[in-house]
Amino acid sequence: MPSLISPAERDYILKGIECNIRADGRQRSDFREITLETSVVSQTSGSARVRIAGGSDVLISVKAEIGPVQVDPETGDGADKGQIICSIECAPSASQQFEGRGADDLNNELTQMMSRFLCSNNTAISSLSPTCSGSGGIDLSKLCIIPGQQCWILFVDALVLDYGGNLMDAIFMGVRAAIYDTKIPKTEVQDLGDGQFEFEVLDDEEDIDFVHGREDMPICITLNKIGTRHIVDATLLEELCTEAKLVVAVNRAGEICGLQKNHDGSIEPSLLLEMIQVGKTMGQALIKNLDAKIKEEAESDLTKRLQGDPARKLGFFAQ
Amino acid sequence: MDRKRVPGPELSVAPLVEYPADFKRWTPQDECRHDSKRQPEDMRPIYLKTGLITQANGSAYIELEKTKLACGVYGPRPIKRVGQIFSGRGILNCEIKFASFSCAKRRSNIRDPQERELSQILSQALAPAVRLEKIPKSAIDVYITVLESDGWGSCVAAAVTAASVALAHAGIEMLDLVAGCSASYIQTAPLSISSLSISEGDTGSISTSTTNTNKTITATATATQPPQIFMDADFEEEKYQQGAIVLAYMPSLHEITHVLQSGKAESSTISQSVEHCMEACNKIYAVMHHALLESIGENKEAL
Amino acid sequence: MNVTFHSPVPKAALDNKSNMRGSKKKFTAEHEMDIDDDEHHHENKLEGGIIKDPTIHVVTPAEVITSDAAFMRGHGTYVEDEKVLSSLAGVVERVNKLISVRPLHTRYAGEIGDVVVGRITEVAQKRWKVDVNARQDAILMLSSVNLPGGVQRRKQESDELQMRNFFMEGDLVVAEVQAFFGDGAYSIHTRSLKYGKLRNGSFISVSPALVQRCKSHFHSLSCGVDVILGLNGYIWVSAHVPQSLDEIDTEQVYSNKNKEDITPSDRESIARVVNCIRALAQDYIFINDSIISFAYEASLQYALKDLHKRHVMHDIATEAVAAVDSIKA
Structure with a gap:
């Protein structure tokens, strides 16, 4: 796959975008087909795999572990909250440019972007930890087990298996699906008196909690500015022609949860505001479709389980 | 074990400070800002001067009251790493480093992921303004050291501003200067709650960032009043923010080179804050312009 | 949307x-090639049903193709203990007495005279390196391209920036394979008006x-x-x-x-x-x-x-x- 592009191809793609016929026949606001499957990895609390046809393939896993609370020494904040720690890694097998340390910068950029969008305030950054002390809609206080002592820590790990453009959108869709799918065991807390607590994690498979606030998690839409227009869901070649990329994180209610510009170009202010609006409308429509799919899958899994059939997951080689 | 440095204790905490009895921490409900001389739309006064670092081709030092940083620019100089794909354009390399004493909590000497991301953000904010196609096979290195940090957003904005001035001071061809500006959204108005069971004088029972002191709450179902936009928030104000935006803008070309927004906000709030930031950037541009003219004026013999 | x-x-x-x-060779109407039905049809362990067509013989590395010494060995095979074994995962091809194995999913391995489309990856002294999806990048020599206006070959002006006026990194070219270098890199040329930049x-x-x-x-x-x-x-x-x-x-x-x-x-x-x-x-x-x-x-x-x-x-x-x-x- 090329990381180079010829001036003639660049010009062809640019003019094509101007008359709304992209190189593969899509229009500027068309997405490619997306394949989504949840609960693909057995060792996790929740997982999802998202594959964009002919494009990127990402695998998201959410593991819930128990750990000490992180208290901000200055404000005393965090004693009654759980944590979310994100990490994104591009597997060296995903693309030739990722071998060795090549993916380091990209990994870091994506991880920081995800941490920022899943937090709703910046104190995480000033206190240096990569954890989210706010919430991307997720109610962290419900993740606390014993205030001041123990809480649930959700490790959200994304692995990029194939790089074909439009990585951020795929990752966020997967994270939303994986968190929707995450099952956290219930805990029973016993008060031993004197401020001492003991807790026990219930073993019953049916006794689980879903993550509170998972419907309010944001997804993101990446808008690529090429020439004077912008497109969504760019292929690799289109990404090479991009002057500036704007990532808009939107939640179900239409609130913008984050905004970040990438690449070396500049955007005119009125175009920026227009792109934000476009991102917001598209994001809301995308969330609707995505939620419908996730719910459908969750329901079919549930009916299969109640009937005693194990839910058959197709995993990696299915189209 | 690192024998060259004297590491601080592994776990460091800010020292305990005895506050006087009448000390009152600032909250958003106070009618003014943390710095009582400022209005919500005011930025902190800027001190900007070039020529701090003699070894560098260009340098700048910026102070926004308690935010201080120094920037040095080296280049254009030949690209060190051979074997990179020739592109006909030069490379802009930015590195930002927070000094270990710059923040309330001591930072480690090793570059952490946040600094690496900030470096990337900085180069993306500056690249559209620099005429890299004029310097093929060359690299420009921009190094920023943050000496004191009072508010994360203002640090990033100040970094962009200082770097632009340093680049211009180094005589590198640019399309325009890039001004950086930050703003925070802070909820100052009381929340309107739909339940009717709140009594007067109820204080502090809600665990959100606002408290009510003896104000009646109208039990309407309307949405919360939109948060107020505080320009150039400092560290104390940032603790209460619901979201923040950092904008890098080229005033003459009227183009935004970088935007970074975190936290939840309505799109109307974002449009408003973008407008405010652009206006503020215009004012910062005047300061940058003045600083550069001063630096040329000092070398009157050369003219 | x-x-x-x-x-x-x-x-x-x-x-x-x-x-x-x-797995079957099919050409346009201009070319037709017959494949003899193979009498020496050997242990096809996959008869179990994956490949239903009996004329196709699929092998994996170290699978025995034939024990008959009369066959000549072609690409993709090796001999051990007088048996001809496959060294690739692919389809056995037999042309008269020559047995070879053709892999189905492989990098390009070409012949002289092949038309290839490539992307320039590097500009070096008097030559370009072209990515043609093969083991090695192909070499396009400065002497193998047509200079515009039909000027004489300018051997002394091989400065990197000058060569970029013709082909730059990222350009797509269509060319023909002229020769092989010792390490498997192809030498390609665009010395005809139908070849050149795309x-x-x-x-x-x-x-x-x-x-x-x-x-x-x-x-x-x-x-x-x-x-x-x-x-x-x-x-x-x-x-x-x-x-x-x-x-x-x-x-x-x-x-x-x-x-x-x-x-x-x-x-x-x-x-x-x-x-x-x-x-x-x-x-x-x-x-x-x-x-x-x-x-x-x-x-x-x-x-x-x-x-x-x-x-x-x-x-x-x-x-x-x-x-x-x-x-x-």
Whole structure:
């Protein structure tokens, strides 16, 4: 796959975008087909795999572990909250440019972007930890087990298996699906008196909690500015022609949860505001479709389980 | 074990400070800002001067009251790493480093992921303004050291501003200067709650960032009043923010080179804050312009 | 805007028959080659049902092809204990007494005279390095290209920046394989007016095994689209430029400007052809100009924006194969 592009191809793609016929026949606001499957990895609390046809393939896993609370020494904040720690890694097998340390910068950029969008305030950054002390809609206080002592820590790990453009959108869709799918065991807390607590994690498979606030998690839409227009869901070649990329994180209610510009170009202010609006409308429509799919899958899994059939997951080689 | 440095204790905490009895921490409900001389739309006064670092081709030092940083620019100089794909354009390399004493909590000497991301953000904010196609096979290195940090957003904005001035001071061809500006959204108005069971004088029972002191709450179902936009928030104000935006803008070309927004906000709030930031950037541009003219004026013999 | 979410579907659920096509050689009407039915049909451990066609002999590394010493060994085989074993996972090919194994999914391994499409990756002293999907980058020597205006070869002016006036990193070229270097790198040349820099179109990459050798690799389809099928799997689809050989402006050979009047309907046709090729490649079907035309006609019933959907692509591929079969029958 090329990381180079010829001036003639660049010009062809640019003019094509101007008359709304992209190189593969899509229009500027068309997405490619997306394949989504949840609960693909057995060792996790929740997982999802998202594959964009002919494009990127990402695998998201959410593991819930128990750990000490992180208290901000200055404000005393965090004693009654759980944590979310994100990490994104591009597997060296995903693309030739990722071998060795090549993916380091990209990994870091994506991880920081995800941490920022899943937090709703910046104190995480000033206190240096990569954890989210706010919430991307997720109610962290419900993740606390014993205030001041123990809480649930959700490790959200994304692995990029194939790089074909439009990585951020795929990752966020997967994270939303994986968190929707995450099952956290219930805990029973016993008060031993004197401020001492003991807790026990219930073993019953049916006794689980879903993550509170998972419907309010944001997804993101990446808008690529090429020439004077912008497109969504760019292929690799289109990404090479991009002057500036704007990532808009939107939640179900239409609130913008984050905004970040990438690449070396500049955007005119009125175009920026227009792109934000476009991102917001598209994001809301995308969330609707995505939620419908996730719910459908969750329901079919549930009916299969109640009937005693194990839910058959197709995993990696299915189209 | 690192024998060259004297590491601080592994776990460091800010020292305990005895506050006087009448000390009152600032909250958003106070009618003014943390710095009582400022209005919500005011930025902190800027001190900007070039020529701090003699070894560098260009340098700048910026102070926004308690935010201080120094920037040095080296280049254009030949690209060190051979074997990179020739592109006909030069490379802009930015590195930002927070000094270990710059923040309330001591930072480690090793570059952490946040600094690496900030470096990337900085180069993306500056690249559209620099005429890299004029310097093929060359690299420009921009190094920023943050000496004191009072508010994360203002640090990033100040970094962009200082770097632009340093680049211009180094005589590198640019399309325009890039001004950086930050703003925070802070909820100052009381929340309107739909339940009717709140009594007067109820204080502090809600665990959100606002408290009510003896104000009646109208039990309407309307949405919360939109948060107020505080320009150039400092560290104390940032603790209460619901979201923040950092904008890098080229005033003459009227183009935004970088935007970074975190936290939840309505799109109307974002449009408003973008407008405010652009206006503020215009004012910062005047300061940058003045600083550069001063630096040329000092070398009157050369003219 | 519309975005559709799917659940994954196992590959077996899609029609299996088309997978078999990849193993038989099929050419356009100009070439026909007979394959003798193999009497020496050896232990095909896969008889269990994956490969249903008995004339295809699929082997894996270290599988015995034959114990008969009368056969000559070709590529992809080795001898141990007087038995001929395969060293590749692929299909056994037998031409009279020569046995060889052809892998189905491999990097391009070419012959002299092959037409290839490549992308310039590096500009070096008096030569360009070109990526042709092979083991090594091919070399395009400065002396193997036509200089514009027919000037004399300027051997002394091989400065890097000067060479970039001809080909730059990222440019796409169509060239012919001239020779091999010792390490397996090809030497390619563009010393004919039909070779050179590619413009006015779109690039797509498929597996090299899917492109067969034909008389010509430059095709002009009836829909107004030109297709160049590189034997290395790189394919260029472009708008038709009606130009006879003597009209070609030698000064403009290295220009990067696309032609001015590529109409939206041209772009649609190009996008359609690109999607048809992608559909054929996904179902592992041989690609040549006639099957592309059939696939194009089959695709006309679908809207352009639907062409990247899985089931649509699969339908187009099956229809194209059926059309080719019916012509043969």
